[in-house]
Amino acid sequence: MNKIKHSDIATLPTKHGAFQIQAFQENEKEHLAIFTSNIHDLDAPIVRVHSECLTGDALGSLKCDCGEQLNRALDIIAKEGGMVIYHRQEGRNIGLRNKVNAYALQDQGLDTVAANHQLGFKADERTYGIIEYILEQFGITKIKLLTNNPDKIKSLTELEIAEIIPLITEPNPHNQAYLNVKKSKMGHKL
Ligand SMILES: [Zn+2]
Numbered sequence: 001m002n003k004i005k006h007s008d009i010a011t012l013p014t015k016h017g018a019f020q021i022q023a024f025q026e027n028e029k030e031h032l033a034i035f036t037s038n039i040h041d042l043d044a045p046i047v048r049v050h051s052e053c054l055t056g057d058a059l060g061s062l063k064c065d066c067g068e069q070l071n072r073a074l075d076i077i078a079k080e081g082g083m084v085i086y087h088r089q090e091g092r093n094i095g096l097r098n099k100v101n102a103y104a105l106q107d108q109g110l111d112t113v114a115a116n117h118q119l120g121f122k123a124d125e126r127t128y129g130i131i132e133y134i135l136e137q138f139g140i141t142k143i144k145l146l147t148n149n150p151d152k153i154k155s156l157t158e159l160e161i162a163e164i165i166p167l168i169t170e171p172n173p174h175n176q177a178y179l180n181v182k183k184s185k186m187g188h189k190l
Helices: 066-080 095-107 112-118 129-137 150-155 176-186
Strands: 004-006 010-013 018-026 029-035 048-050 083-085 142-146 162-167
Touching: 004 129, 004 162, 018 066, 018 129, 029 066, 048 066, 048 176, 066 083, 066 142, 083 129, 095 112, 112 176
Parallel strands: 048 083, 048 142, 142 162
Antiparallel strands: 004 018, 010 018, 018 029, 029 083
């Protein structure tokens, strides 16, 4: 892994609760750890790895459940203690421009996996090296992972996963088909 630059730690009050934040720069990508001040006191903190989704996180898109998952994760972690890692791998790491192209293909009737394939990508291009690096900086070796995604569990090989906590969101008419594809083609537990 290339040299990672760290920011200082700052406080961030949010509508979900009080957090501390630290940014990690990996080449041109900047990731963010959002954590509770008791993180070092927890035997197995709850950890959510949230992949950036500009349309879902910032715009309230109903095409996916990312924004709702992020909000729920922040609510749970503010209360129980732990960390959200905001992983800047937009569009399952195909980037924003390619994601919008995939959305355009979906407008023509392709599903999320087929659209990625048509653009020459795998269904999921994410990597998790930076996640293990960030957790290592905090001395975290054992976590309760908040996820519906079995691949995420397999990718975090250096960690002891004490528990998997599913993150259930309510489907809406726009994302029901997308969630069904995640479940049937990508093995998500929903
Ligand atoms: Zn999304």
